[in-house]
Amino acid sequence: MSSSRNGHPNAKLAPKAVVGRVSLYLRQLETLQLQGLDKISSRQLGEPFGIKNAQVRKDLAFFGQFGHPGIGYHVDALISVLREILGVDKDWPLALVGLGNLGRALLKYRGFRSRRFHIVAIFDNDPRKIGQEFGGMIVEPIEALRKSIASHKTSLALLCVPAESAQQVADLMVAGGIRGILNFAPAPLSVPSHVNVAAVDLSIQLENLAYKVQKTQEGVSYGG
Amino acid sequence: MSSSRNGHPNAKLAPKAVVGRVSLYLRQLETLQLQGLDKISSRQLGEPFGIKNAQVRKDLAFFGQFGHPGIGYHVDALISVLREILGVDKDWPLALVGLGNLGRALLKYRGFRSRRFHIVAIFDNDPRKIGQEFGGMIVEPIEALRKSIASHKTSLALLCVPAESAQQVADLMVAGGIRGILNFAPAPLSVPSHVNVAAVDLSIQLENLAYKVQKTQEGVSYGG
DNA sequence: TAGATTGTTAATCGATTAACAATC
DNA sequence: TAGATTGTTAATCGATTAACAATC
Numbered sequence: 001m002s003s004s005r006n007g008h009p010n011a012k013l014a015p016k017a018v019v020g021r022v023s024l025y026l027r028q029l030e031t032l033q034l035q036g037l038d039k040i041s042s043r044q045l046g047e048p049f050g051i052k053n054a055q056v057r058k059d060l061a062f063f064g065q066f067g068h069p070g071i072g073y074h075v076d077a078l079i080s081v082l083r084e085i086l087g088v089d090k091d092w093p094l095a096l097v098g099l100g101n102l103g104r105a106l107l108k109y110r111g112f113r114s115r116r117f118h119i120v121a122i123f124d125n126d127p128r129k130i131g132q133e134f135g136g137m138i139v140e141p142i143e144a145l146r147k148s149i150a151s152h153k154t155s156l157a158l159l160c161v162p163a164e165s166a167q168q169v170a171d172l173m174v175a176g177g178i179r180g181i182l183n184f185a186p187a188p189l190s191v192p193s194h195v196n197v198a199a200v201d202l203s204i205q206l207e208n209l210a211y212k213v214q215k216t217q218e219g220v221s222y223g224g
Numbered sequence: 225m226s227s228s229r230n231g232h233p234n235a236k237l238a239p240k241a242v243v244g245r246v247s248l249y250l251r252q253l254e255t256l257q258l259q260g261l262d263k264i265s266s267r268q269l270g271e272p273f274g275i276k277n278a279q280v281r282k283d284l285a286f287f288g289q290f291g292h293p294g295i296g297y298h299v300d301a302l303i304s305v306l307r308e309i310l311g312v313d314k315d316w317p318l319a320l321v322g323l324g325n326l327g328r329a330l331l332k333y334r335g336f337r338s339r340r341f342h343i344v345a346i347f348d349n350d351p352r353k354i355g356q357e358f359g360g361m362i363v364e365p366i367e368a369l370r371k372s373i374a375s376h377k378t379s380l381a382l383l384c385v386p387a388e389s390a391q392q393v394a395d396l397m398v399a400g401g402i403r404g405i406l407n408f409a410p411a412p413l414s415v416p417s418h419v420n421v422a423a424v425d426l427s428i429q430l431e432n433l434a435y436k437v438q439k440t441q442e443g444v445s446y447g448g
Numbered sequence: 449t450a451g452a453t454t455g456t457t458a459a460t461c462g463a464t465t466a467a468c469a470a471t472c
Numbered sequence: 473t474a475g476a477t478t479g480t481t482a483a484t485c486g487a488t489t490a491a492c493a494a495t496c
Contacts, residue, residue: 291454
């Protein structure tokens with residue numbers, strides 16, 4: 001028995017794959033809530049993603065017992081509990097560094113706000129950008145990162161600078177106390193173990209697709 | 225020893241994780257090539273990504289024998305072979321659908337071109353955008369997708385429309401003969417099995433980071 | 449030759465799936 | 473009650489790591 005749930009006491013860190021799927025479940029639940037549904041089974045919850053019912057139950061079981069045998073899961077209740085588990089039941093201030101094309105696109109991206117992620121400060125090293133206004137914020141020089149992180153209590157940062165300067169900027173983020181970096185630069189980052197990095201690497205994703213497409217297009221017609 | 229290598233004959237599709245890592249190796253090799261290195265060991269190759277030497281060798285062994293015992297791998301030779309394996313030894317035309325903030329940022333993104341991915345046609349359903357020029361191309365209506373895919377022989381597409389219309393546009397892509405979709409919309413896509421989808425889901429990545437940060441910040445101070 | 453490093457096998461580890469008693 | 477569906481255990485599957493003979 002022993003209270004596990006919502007990640008307080010001795011709970012272990014869930015495997016990354018589990019957390020990713022739980023995010024998907026949460027999103028699906030929110031869609032269903034808008035549609036007025038109030039109950040859902042593990043089978044229905046996994047279906048849109050091609051995830052098996054046993055997997056859904058196992059993933060949720062990692063955090064506690066939320067379902068009702070014979071019934072399924074209550075949509076509203078499960079939403080609350082998953083939001084709490086993932087930590088998206090509160091606001092997360094974000095620092096955005098690098099105002100190139102991608103950085104400016106992220107500044108306007110609506111998907112973040114709906115998840116309580118808010119960009120609160122923006123940084124660039126281009127003197128022509130510093131002092132300018134973007135999305136209601138004044139661009140600060142990268143040296144201002146440290147103070148800004150402290151004053152906004154920022155834990156998460158979006159790293160949108162070119163590959164060449166990514167490590168250098170990451171170092172400044174770490175020095176300032178950042179705990180998680182979403183890295184859009186196509187470069188590996190070296191950070192202390194208490195800092196988490198997630199990479200968004202578009203070229204690698206495209207290469208993956210290219211490989212599969214190439215593979216499934218030939219393959220068929222060749223002999224052993 | 226039966227030619228495996230470079231993915232011609234009976235070669236099985238490599239596990240997704242393997243392909244992703246091979247992309248990283250290739251990028252690292254290219255960096256080393258620019259630095260003038262001509263040999264490298266499996267240990268050095270994996271180091272920047274925190275990948276163990278045994279893993280690097282096993283990943284490469286999936287495609288063939290490219291190394292030399294006691295020596296390591298020849299940088300130039302391995303680059304050629306990995307490019308061929310991944311399919312990035314040739315040009316890949318891309319269709320871009322959805323010219324919101326993200327779509328326009330991708331249009332200018334340099335990371336694609338260096339990998340021989342080229343956006344060759346752009347689409348939107350907004351009448352104010354159709355006919356306009358972006359990045360040297362004229363915006364076409366989404367209904368033109370089918371003909372364009374055929375004439376450009378496009379296998380890969382970037383899907384940057386809002387979540388609500390993502391499935392509908394994906395259906396048109398599939399009908400037009402697209403074989404791989406890089407999906408930026410926060411919505412699950414349902415496609416036939418011969419079409420590959422890779423999702424770029426920023427909110428989910430951020431939620432992952434938020435979870436870990438939250439977890440490592442508390443955790444420590446609570447009792448069993 | 450001695451030292452380095454490969455490709456590959458065996459051992460370990462972790463993740464997914466199937467099955468089912470318990471429950472509504 | 474009968475049918476549905478959970479949480480969980482056991483079985484399967486796949487991926488990572490360690491170890492080492494073969495090779496340069």
